[in-house]
Amino acid sequence: MIALSLAEIADITGGRPHDIPDPAVRTGGPVVIDSRQVEPGSLFAAFEGEHVDGHDYAERAVAAGAVAVLAARPVGVPAIVVPDVEKALGALARTVVERLGTDVVALTGSAGKTSTKDLIAQVLQHHAPTVWTPGSLNNEIGLPLTALKATEDTRHLVLEMGARGIGHIAYLTGLTPPRIGLVLNVGTAHIGEFGGREAIAQAKGELVEALPAEAEGGVAVLNADDLLVRAMSARTKARTVLFGEAEDADVRATEVRMTPAGQPSFTLHTPTGCSDVTLRLYGEHHVSNALAAAAVAHVLGMPVEEIATALSGAGTLSRWRMEVTEREDGVTIVNDAYNANPESMRAALRALVAMGEAGKADGGRTWAVLGPMAELGDASLAEHDAVGRLAVRLNVSRLVAVGGREASWLQLGAYNEGSWGEESVLVSDAQAAVDLLRSELRPGDVVLVKASRSVGLERVALALLEREGGVADR
The missing domain is CATH 3.90.190.20 (Mur ligase, C-terminal domain)
Structure with a gap:
């Protein structure tokens, strides 16, 4: 996280300093919710879980090097006491992202979010310093923790957004407003909670509704092969870029074939040219994921040859996914x-x-x-x-x-x-x-x-x- 004084953090979060001898002391490490991950200069956010209360580990976190604890109550060590730790963490993330002016890329979908996020991250790293969601930490706690990893040299912030109901993605986009929003697909994941694919589409489309207008640089990257996703173009004021195998897709694949080992190979087409790609990942479904990543990279100005090279070298970053x-x-x-x-x-x-x-x-x-x-x-x-x-x-x-x-x-x-x-x-x-x-x-x-x-x-x-x-x- 960027260096902030404890007084600044208190002001941002609406908190009250408690047991802090010097409010001018600055953070210099990551924000963590696990005391075992504390580094010198960390801010430790204490959450009350179903089985564990982070407040019980406040003293241990400070002893390990945390400069203070973001807490719901006094904990006997330097702390910023706030009414709601989760909301305070979100407010802190939003302020940091706004100060940095980092390009925020947000993505959602019923399937393939994490694999696609990992591809986008690896491709954009070829372009500029990039921070991205680790694993599937895509909720109201994981997302701000990821955003707070950004530093002064971070150019791209890639954030996976999950949803288990209407309004969830709208809330997440309020924490870290994206300039580029990617919707992969609308399937049946969590259909028992949503009640139908149309409700899932409504929830996923909250991402494109949150984008700035085209004149302000907003871009919605949509799957041309998924009719429910394609229809989301009517829900945004941002520019629309389509990806897929459809002939009218801005970023598309032709000559899709499988290697003997089961890895996809295809010709990548973008508005600036075409180049061949052979993925290290397994399964034809990764073609769509790769096209989504390529579309985001194209929007951010990467040439097609560089995109193809990065895709061909990308691997699996998250555990237990193929x-x-x-x-x-x-x-x-x-x-x-x-x-x-x-x-x-x-x-x-x-x-x-x-x-x-x-x-x-x-x-x-x-x-x-x-x-x-x-x-x-x-x-x-x-x-x-x-x-x-x-x-x-x-x-x-x-x-x-x-x-x-x-x-x-x-x-x-x-x-x-x-x-x-x-x-x-x-x-x-x-x-x-x-x-x-x-x-x-x-x-x-x-x-x-x-x-x-x-x-x-x-x-x-x-x-x-x-x-x-x-x-x-x-």
Whole structure:
């Protein structure tokens, strides 16, 4: 974070200094909410969680080097006491971003947000110093914490924005007003909470509504291949830039093809020219993510050749998102267990099949180890059934459904589609899946592990790698 005196922070947040001998003392480190992450000069924000109260760690944070605590009550060490720590953190983030004048790029969508954010960050780093959301810290706490990492030399600030209801994104854009807003897609993630795709589109479109007008530099980057996203152009005063495979897209892909390893290759077209791209990521769904990143980079003035080079060199920055590791015995583990929704499940299954083609000559098989998808509401049975059926239609060799009711729906969908015998199986938990896989995997097999984050199915992938010892990513 930029250096601010404790008096300035108190003024910005509407707080009251407490036990602060010298209000002129300045911060010089990051703002953190975990006392274990404190560095000299940090500001420690104390949140009251469901199981842990950050105020109990205030003394430890100051002892570790924090200059003060942003707190809801006096804590016996230097503190700025505020009515609401979350709102105070947001006010601090907004002030810092406004003072820096950093270009804020915000993105949202039902699927692919984190992978696309990571691509944008890696591309823009070729252009100028860039700060971006780590992992999926895209809510009312994670977003300001990311914004507060910006310093005087930060040129681009890339912020992922999540939503679980109407008004969430509008609130986030109020904390860090974006100049460029990217909407990837409108799918069925969290449809149980929203009630339908139209409501999801309403929520995601809050991003483009928050953009400045075209005359003030506002740009809405929209997916031309998603009709609900394309229609958002009518909800913004900003300039619209379309990306996708549609012929009228400003940034588009042609000659899309897959490498033998299952990595997409295509020709990237922008208004300034075209260049070839071969991604290091796995799965054709990353073409759309790459085009979104390219569109943002184009808006920010990067030439097409530089964009293509950066995309071709970009990798996976966030854990458990299509992490591909080949074991010493020739078995490939694809850990995509961070989260799941119907769209990302379908994309991952198609990626699995494409990757499996490379091992078929050696007798390799494809394994889909799938768990429940959360927050689908009344659509849950139909969506799980559809994923099970798709696994059969794509000719996935083995489906292992892990868990209870929702997993049984996955397995039933596969069974009703014609997956009998040992082609699909329902197991009770992650350990049962590990035991099954350890007894049956053979060289050339490719194993996809995917479920909603709450399921913790990454344990399957990690156990399979720990046993054999993984080597570098493919």
